[in-house]
Amino acid sequence: MKFQLAINLERMNDTTAMTDVRDHTIEMVKRADDAGFEVVWAAEHHALEMTIAPNPFQLMTWWANHTQNIRIGCGVANASYWHPINLAGEAAMVDLLSDGRLELGLGSGAYQREFDRMHPGLDQKDSHHFMQEMMPLVRKLWKGDVEHNGEKWQFPKSTACPKPLQDEVPMWVAARSPITFDYAVANDCNVMCWPLTMPMSEAEKYKQQLDEAVAKAGGWNRTFALMRHTAVYETEADRASVLTAVRSALGRFGNLMMKKGDVINGFPEIVPLDELEGNVRVDPDMLEENLVFGSPEQVIAKLKAYEALGVDAFIYYASMGLDMEVQKRSMDLFITKVMPEFA
Secondary structure, eight states, rough: OEEEEEOOOOSSSTTTTHHHHHHHHHHHHHHHHHHHHEEEEEEOBBBBBTTSSSOHHHHHHHHHOOOSSSSEEEEEEEEGGGGGHHHHHHHHHHHHHSSOEEEEEEOSSSSSHHHHHSTTTTGGGGGGHHHHHHHHHHHHHHSOOOOEOOSSSSEEEEESSSOOSSSSSEEEOOOOOEEEHHHHHHOOOOOEEEEETTTTTHHHHHHHHHHHHHHHHTOOOEEEEEEEEEEEEEHHHHHHHHHHHHHHHHHHHHHHHOOSSSSETTEOOOGGGGGGOOOOOOOOOHHHHHHHEEEEEHHHHHHHHHHHHHHTTEEOOOOOOOOOHHHHHHHIIIIIIIGGGGO
């Protein structure tokens, strides 16, 4: 099983300096590069301090300039916020500037609040139509001149400038529903999924949906990646810090997912934890069981279970409002005590 990193520029309140956030983020990315992580992922979000990523390709170019080997992933761009010519060119520019390390992921977005601002009138549940039209179109633009008269976009003959260095850029789809798994497999894309705080059964459900999609398509030879919040700790103080931080972050995440609170100057209000339900639940024992939290031995055991399930790549999600020094200690433990078990 390979290892990948997802990390955000993240502020939970305005007492944290943006320069500290910047410096911490690049330090974590460089550690992942030095340790042999396969990919680092940049998200796309707008007007939110807890995920500062208005243009993932800008972040990716920055990371590429400070790393040597790790591949640079867009995880993921919201297709409905982009024009295909713009997205194809931005992504290919990252491939050029990184010497061919681009991994491009597309998705359908998460928060209706963002759609209300970035694409007013579009319901989040309908946004997958943009992703499904965008994916093959980007590939065509990378090959050369194409005219397009689709449902979402229309334009005369055009091409991506620049074009990628790679003959074939790895493409990714963020999937949770059967229709998206079907689309990803049928279009020869890698798949990433995120079970949020749900138990192992949620990951098993995603793998079953993938297997069913592969059976329909008659085969598939790509990567199945799974992302989880991850924290490795050896002291009770760090354990308490992790659980407190993730519960606070989930209170804000629940605000955005369930539209139960306001966002003040980019900072989502914390929804009372007893109001969270569904995919956003915050019982400490449940979090420690379901997420990849624990001692090095506990984390190894959890990862072995994912490996046995058929997960090809595990995405270490580092961002959860956690103290920066605790984040670094966790990463160091993961690199020195967990990763060698999967060498």
